[in-house]
Amino acid sequence: MGDFFSNGAARRHLSLMFIAVAFFHVSEYFLAITIHGRSRVPLSSLLISKQYLIAMGFSLLEYTLEVGLVPEMKELWWVSYSGVVLVVIGEVVRKGAIVTAGPAFTHMIKIYHEDHHQLVRHGIYAIMRHPGYCGFFVWAIGIQIMMCNPMSTVAFMIVLWNFFSKRIQYEEFFLRQFFGSEYEEYSKQVPSGVPFVK
Numbered sequence: 009m010g011d012f013f014s015n016g017a018a019r020r021h022l023s024l025m026f027i028a029v030a031f032f033h034v035s036e037y038f039l040a041i042t043i044h045g046r047s048r049v050p051l052s053s054l055l056i057s058k059q060y061l062i063a064m065g066f067s068l069l070e071y072t073l074e075v076g077l078v079p080e081m082k083e084l085w086w087v088s089y090s091g092v093v094l095v096v097i098g099e100v101v102r103k104g105a106i107v108t109a110g111p112a113f114t115h116m117i118k119i120y121h122e123d124h125h126q127l128v129r130h131g132i133y134a135i136m137r138h139p140g141y142c143g144f145f146v147w148a149i150g151i152q153i154m155m156c157n158p159m160s161t162v163a164f165m166i167v168l169w170n171f172f173s174k175r176i177q178y179e180e181f182f183l184r185q186f187f188g189s190e191y192e193e194y195s196k197q198v199p200s201g202v203p204f205v206k
């Protein structure tokens with residue numbers, strides 16, 4: 009343990025991870041309160057689920073083992089900096105989506121149409137249909153690359169891709185019901201934003 013905390017790369021990686029994760033969840037929650045009002049935002053809007061905690065725990069375990077077994081892998085500063093760049097891009101894309109969609113961006117997928125719910129097609133939604141999911145995907149993988157965690161990078165890619173491809177299908181089923189041909193046309197013109205999801 010002494011070795012672990014005297015390792016400069018490990019201290020830097022863990023501090024960056026903590027800052028990135030804390031910033032992501034706290035800003036997500038306060039942005040939701042700003043847009044929807046305090047009484048309409050549950051604690052679940054912090055987006056910290058049991059599965060997420062298990063995944064993050066796994067990535068910390070991988071990190072700790074590799075610091076002991078292959079410390080030179082954690083010194084690949086250019087890999088780590090590429091991860092930081094991805095974390096920043098992911099944050100900007102995700103928060104850009106939340107601010108652009110405003111009240112239409114709810115953490116729970118809407119299954120009933122509400123009168124005020126309009127289809128958002130401007131800003132970042134003119135470039136991709138799911139910038140919120142694209143942003144989270146890039147951010148979460150960026151964290152693993154920043155920590156030079158090869159196994160968790162691949163595992164996060166597979167798990168998140170599966171999660172978002174199913175979620176997009178489910179969400180778009182309702183969006184097609186709400187907005188009909190307007191959504192049909194939009195989905196033909198604009199890509200999903202998640203790799204290999206049409």
Ligand SMILES: C[S@@+](CC[C@H](N)C(=O)[O-])C[C@H]1O[C@@H](n2cnc3c(N)ncnc32)[C@H](O)[C@@H]1O
Nearest residue numbers: 105112114115117118126127128138139140141
């Ligand atoms: C967590 S938000 C995610 C929004 C979007 N999938 C994204 O990744 O940016 C989910 C809610 O956004 C709504 N939504 C998704 N795309 C929308 C759009 N283009 N315009 C309006 N509402 C949208 C859905 O009805 C759903 O209730």
